[in-house]
Amino acid sequence: MATISDPPERGFRLSQLIFDTRYRSMTIQVVAMVLIGLLLSWLISNTIHNLEALGKDFNFGFLSQPAGYDINQQLIDYNNQMTHGRAALVGILNTLLVAVLGCALATVLGVIAGVLRLSNNWVVSRLTAVYVEGFRNVPLLLWIVLIFALMTESMPSPRDFRGEDGSSMLLGESVAITNRGVYIPNVVFSRSLGGNEIAAPEPEAPAAAATPGTNMAGTYGASRIATGGAGVQTGQNDTAAGSGSASGDGAAGGAEVGEVIPTSSFWDWLLIITVLIAGGIGAKFLGKRAARIQEATGKRPMTLPLQIAAILVPLIVVLVGLGASLDKPELGGFNFDGGVHLRNSLIALWLALSLYTGAFIAEIVRGGILAISNGQTEAAYALGLRPGTTMNLVILPQALRVIIPPLISQFLNLTKNSSLAIAVGYMDVRSTLGGITINQTGRELEGMLLLGLFYLVLSLLISGVMNVYNSSVKLKER
Amino acid sequence: MKKTVTLGALTVAALAAGAAGAATLDDVKARGELKCGVSTGLAGFSAPDANNVWQGFDVAYCRALAAAVLGDPMKVAFTQTTGQTRFTALASGEIDVLARNTTWTFSRDVDLKFEFIGVNYYDGQGFIAPKSLGVASAKELDGATVCIQTGTTTELNLADFFRANNISYEPVPIETNAEAQQQYLAGACDVYTTDASGLAATRATFENPSDHVILPEIISKEPLGPLVRHGDSEWGDIARWTLNALIAAEEYGVTSANIAELSSAPTNNPEINRLLGTEGELGAMLGLDAEWAKRAIMAGGNYGEIFEKNIGEATPIGLSRGLNAQWTEGGLLYSPPFR
Numbered sequence: 097m098a099t100i101s102d103p104p105e106r107g108f109r110l111s112q113l114i115f116d117t118r119y120r121s122m123t124i125q126v127v128a129m130v131l132i133g134l135l136l137s138w139l140i141s142n143t144i145h146n147l148e149a150l151g152k153d154f155n156f157g158f159l160s161q162p163a164g165y166d167i168n169q170q171l172i173d174y175n176n177q178m179t180h181g182r183a184a185l186v187g188i189l190n191t192l193l194v195a196v197l198g199c200a201l202a203t204v205l206g207v208i209a210g211v212l213r214l215s216n217n218w219v220v221s222r223l224t225a226v227y228v229e230g231f232r233n234v235p236l237l238l239w240i241v242l243i244f245a246l247m248t249e250s251m252p253s254p255r256d257f258r259g260e261d262g263s264s265m266l267l268g269e270s271v272a273i274t275n276r277g278v279y280i281p282n283v284v285f286s287r288s289l290g291g292n293e294i295a296a297p298e299p300e301a302p303a304a305a306a307t308p309g310t311n312m313a314g315t316y317g318a319s320r321i322a323t324g325g326a327g328v329q330t331g332q333n334d335t336a337a338g339s340g341s342a343s344g345d346g347a348a349g350g351a352e353v354g355e356v357i358p359t360s361s362f363w364d365w366l367l368i369i370t371v372l373i374a375g376g377i378g379a380k381f382l383g384k385r386a387a388r389i390q391e392a393t394g395k396r397p398m399t400l401p402l403q404i405a406a407i408l409v410p411l412i413v414v415l416v417g418l419g420a421s422l423d424k425p426e427l428g429g430f431n432f433d434g435g436v437h438l439r440n441s442l443i444a445l446w447l448a449l450s451l452y453t454g455a456f457i458a459e460i461v462r463g464g465i466l467a468i469s470n471g472q473t474e475a476a477y478a479l480g481l482r483p484g485t486t487m488n489l490v491i492l493p494q495a496l497r498v499i500i501p502p503l504i505s506q507f508l509n510l511t512k513n514s515s516l517a518i519a520v521g522y523m524d525v526r527s528t529l530g531g532i533t534i535n536q537t538g539r540e541l542e543g544m545l546l547l548g549l550f551y552l553v554l555s556l557l558i559s560g561v562m563n564v565y566n567s568s569v570k571l572k573e574r
Numbered sequence: 575m576k577k578t579v580t581l582g583a584l585t586v587a588a589l590a591a592g593a594a595g596a597a598t599l600d601d602v603k604a605r606g607e608l609k610c611g612v613s614t615g616l617a618g619f620s621a622p623d624a625n626n627v628w629q630g631f632d633v634a635y636c637r638a639l640a641a642a643v644l645g646d647p648m649k650v651a652f653t654q655t656t657g658q659t660r661f662t663a664l665a666s667g668e669i670d671v672l673a674r675n676t677t678w679t680f681s682r683d684v685d686l687k688f689e690f691i692g693v694n695y696y697d698g699q700g701f702i703a704p705k706s707l708g709v710a711s712a713k714e715l716d717g718a719t720v721c722i723q724t725g726t727t728t729e730l731n732l733a734d735f736f737r738a739n740n741i742s743y744e745p746v747p748i749e750t751n752a753e754a755q756q757q758y759l760a761g762a763c764d765v766y767t768t769d770a771s772g773l774a775a776t777r778a779t780f781e782n783p784s785d786h787v788i789l790p791e792i793i794s795k796e797p798l799g800p801l802v803r804h805g806d807s808e809w810g811d812i813a814r815w816t817l818n819a820l821i822a823a824e825e826y827g828v829t830s831a832n833i834a835e836l837s838s839a840p841t842n843n844p845e846i847n848r849l850l851g852t853e854g855e856l857g858a859m860l861g862l863d864a865e866w867a868k869r870a871i872m873a874g875g876n877y878g879e880i881f882e883k884n885i886g887e888a889t890p891i892g893l894s895r896g897l898n899a900q901w902t903e904g905g906l907l908y909s910p911p912f913r
Contacts, residue, residue: 150665151687151804164730166745176733245756253761275762276719321698322896323788324774430718430764431744440762441746518724521747527724532747535658535725538665538686 147541156546158537159184165532167523169439180533187528188550194445194524195511195554201450202510203503206457211487213462224458231455237516239452244444244520251275254431270424272432277439279425279432283360286419290361358421371414375407382406441522445514453510460502464495496569504562508555515551525550598670598802598809599643599861607649610636611669614654614750617775618885618893619675628652631884632673635694635800638870639671639816642862647873656749657725661686664803671813673800675769677727687804691814694799694877696897696906698792699731700770702777705785707764712791716741721754721763723747728768731794751776765789769796771885771893778890812860819867822849822909823876825900830875837868848912856912867912877907 113123147154159181166176171189174182213224231239254274272279286292386399425435468491476486517524518531525547534543602608612620612632620630628650637647653669664672665687675697676682678690701720703709712735722729724747736743746763748754755776758766766773770792777783800817802810823829826846828836837850847853851864860866874880881898885891899905 149805164733166729166733166736166743168745168747176737248757248760248762255761275760320897321696321700321770321792322774322893322898323700323770324777324892324894428717430715433717518747518749521724521749523747527747531658532724532729535661536681536730538661538681540662540665 143541152538152541154542156539156542158533158539158542161537163533164536167528169442169523180529180537183533184525184529184546187523187525190522190528191511191514191517191524191526192554194442194449194514194517194522197446198449198453198510198514199507201446202453202457202506205450205454206506207461209454209458210461210465213458214465228455228458231452232459236448236452236513237519239448240444240516240519243448244440247277247440247444248275254427257427257432270422270435272425274432275440276431277437277441278443279435279437281422281424282434282436283420284358284423285360285364286356286358286421288359288361288418289363289367290359292359293357294355358419358423364418367418368411368414371410372407375410378406379403439522441517441520444520445517445522449510449513453506453513456506456509457503460499460506461495464497464499465491467498468494493569497571500562500566500569504559504566507558507562511554511558512551598806599812602643602670606644607651608636608640608643608671609651609653609669610639611653611655611660611663611672611674612636613674614656614752616675616751616772617779618889618891619771619775620652620673629884631695631880632675632800634874634880634884635673635817635820636671638820638873639813641873642816642819642866642870643812645869647869657723658749660725661688664688664801667803670809671800671802675772675798676801677769678797678799678801679727682801688801689804689807689810690799690801691810692799692817693797693906694817695771695797697769697771697796697798699728699767699794699796700773700792701765701767701789702758702773702786703765703789705787709765709789712789712793713739713741715743715765717743718764719744719746719762721746721748721757721766723751723754723768724749726768727794727796732767735793755779769798771798771891774893775885775891778892808861812862815860816867816870818909819849819870819912820877820880821900821907822912823867823871824878824907825902825909828871828876830872830879833868833871837865845912854913 113119144154160179162177163180163183164176165183167174167183167186169190170186171193172186174186209224209227212220213228215221215224251274254272254276257272257274270281382399382403386397390396423434425432425437427433431437472490472494473486476490477483481489514524515526515530518527521527529543529550530547534540537543610633612628612630615621616630618630620628620632623629633650633652636650636652640650641647653663655663655669655672655674660672660674660676661682663669673694675695676690677697678693682688683690701712701715709715715736720732720743722732722745729745729747732743732745746757748757751768751772754766754768757763759780766776768776770788773788777786777788780786800813802813822845823833826843826849828846828849833850836846837852840847840852844853848856850868851857851866855864857864857866875883878900881893881895882888885893887894895903895905897906899907901908
């Protein structure tokens with residue numbers, strides 16, 4: 097048992113460690129430390145012992161091995177010859193995407209529902225109560241699966257869009273809602289910063305990449321493998337739609353030889369976002385300047401048109417400069433080509449996470465508003481403010497102090513709940529690193545440690561950023 | 575003091591848990607039941623029937639093993655595993671044997687530290703597509719959406735096949751066969767791919783099986799077999815020779831109908847005598863009694879009977895023996911001799 101190594105004071109006896117309140121707390125803390133240390137060391141040694149018993153070692157070398165599996169939603173370039181580490185990164189980006197989208201939508205839904213639940217309109221407040229209670233009290237997984245099932249079972253197949261009497265696309269033939277997801281137009285640039293390809297003459301179809309002697313592209317003794325019942329009758333005269341072979345890239349689908357193929361790259365979007373943020377800062381500056389002049393002279397100069405111009409003009413200049421055009425989805429062989437494919441799995445996961453967490457946020461917002469004394473509202477009304485303005489300028493800013501801390505928890509919940517993605521086949525980090533990679537390499541411990549570390553770091557980042565925001569809105573006492 | 579006792583108890587518990595992998599046979603006997611990992615439901619291979627009793631080709635193997643070791647084919651606790659959870663369940667000792675249409679591959683055998691005890695079904699990966707799609711070959715699937723069960727070899731084979739043929743596809747990863755079936759029937763994917771036996775089993779459960787075709791391409795070798803953990807060769811031997819006993823019984827013509835007669839007294843075929851324990855000491859070598867193989871065969875019949883009853887041509891699944899016929903019939907089944 098550890099003892100305090102201070103120079104012994106006069107009359108110090110060991111028994112004082114237990115009976116003297118000056119030292120007792122220290123004793124308890126030391127004992128607790130030792131116990132926790134023992135527990136940890138036992139856990140670690142037990143793990144090492146059991147791994148040895150199984151004959152497994154502990155290393156992360158598998159991350160540099162080729163992954164060998166494909167991922168359908170890739171935000172960065174990926175193919176199955178790249179490493180497990182790269183596959184995990186693709187999964188991480190997919191997790192981040194759904195978490196960011198989910199947090200944004202959940203906040204919007206939650207604030208609207210929270211305010212509406214306090215409405216004096218009986219129907220509106222009851223309806224909101226039904227939404228909140230319905231989503232809050234049913235497990236999230238059920239909502240994810242339900243929304244996914246609704247999308248796959250009730251929407252038309254891409255095949256149904258074929259022909260004259262098929263399903264029609266929305267918004268001027270540019271949006272298609274199918275049972276494989278929603279296809280929306282994509283913005284592409286003919287002068288992309290990432291560089292454009294020039295449409296080349298159609299190359300000869302490459303020969304199958306199988307070298308002589310490999311059976312990869314061929315057929316193993318198929319006649320001997322039982323397939324149960326009748327196989328394919330070759331030479332079927334079944335000329336149904338869908339046997340056409342689509343050209344791989346939609347953008348190049350209708351390009352003439354020598355024409356520039358419009359494309360979009362990460363740099364284009366970075367430039368556009370930068371311009372938008374700069375425009376927003378400029379608009380804010382204009383607003384502040386107007387307020388300053390109003391304070392000084394009592395007259396407010398024209399502001400709103402200038403603010404809109406500050407945001408829009410640079411954006412339009414950039415879009416024209418890059419040569420932006422819309423790339424609409426078109427029906428190819430089996431699916432739509434071109435445009436952006438928002439997969440069912442992403443939409444189901446995003447909506448379910450947002451609606452579910454939004455219900456919790458609604459309650460937090462309602463609590464925050466109710467925490468502000470009614471006198472504030474009455475005082476605002478006495479000054480002649482309208483109810484909407486009162487809510488935006490008086491009540492919500494004060495309520496934020498109460499709302500933000502529990503809101504952080506909800507963001508963290510949403511982010512971690514996104515790991516239910518595999519239920520609908522969304523390839524997030526749990527399904528790539530924590531699923532297929534672990535399965536193919538048998539590195540459960542390493543994979544799960546990495547996964548836990550990722551979620552821990554992500555959660556700490558989210559709460560760190562939100563805490564900075566919280567300290568900026570909290571009540572500042574002088 | 576109290577702390578030391580607690581830690582001591584924890585250490586003992588940990589050591590006991592660590593040692594659990596060492597003598598599976600004793601554990602199974604002490605427990606009085608065999609823990610067998612199966613799929614979450616694949617008609618004909620492993621699925622619970624109307625009375626919630628597990629039935630199927632893979633289930634029958636577990637029943638035979640339980641009969642050999644414990645004397646009662648019903649003393650099996652079935653654990654449902656998905657493609658992703660099966661190996662962890664086996665490695666952690668949650669199950670004693672995994673019989674779940676699992677492909678024998680190098681890395682699973684060597685790197686994942688398992689021991690495949692044989693092949694109970696020679697299979698290959700195929701594709702199923704609706705007839706209305708008008709596809710006659712897997713090479714016409716450029717741009718198609720393909721449903722796959724995640725955590726399986728099919729996922730990797732699919733990636734290889736499309737890469738080798740230089741065509742693109744959109745994978746839709748699915749957790750279980752039932753979900754994949756639902757997605758496929760809803761038209762969320764154009765084709766579904768898994769082992770040909772699984773495709774046949776899945777198609778048998780459709781309302782109109784004839785509206786769907788299994789494409790001719792078989793794109794991989796999939797030897798499916800039961801497996802156990804590394805590190806307990808005695809248990810591996812029992813599992814291996816139980817499977818071999820079922821295969822050998824069919825070869826020697828031992829069926830559930832004539833086994834009582836053949837095992838009552840030594841016959842003039844020494845192989846049968848050694849198999850059924852009327853001659854020799856084979857059971858004792860395994861650490862079991864003399865009638866172990868007799869009980870295993872009586873549990874569900876020999877390999878051929880199990881095949882016909884669960885997945886054969888008379889069943890809705892309707893698989894022909896093909897590669898899974900005895901070597902004497904031109905198939906690949908070949909049990910080492912019992913001597």
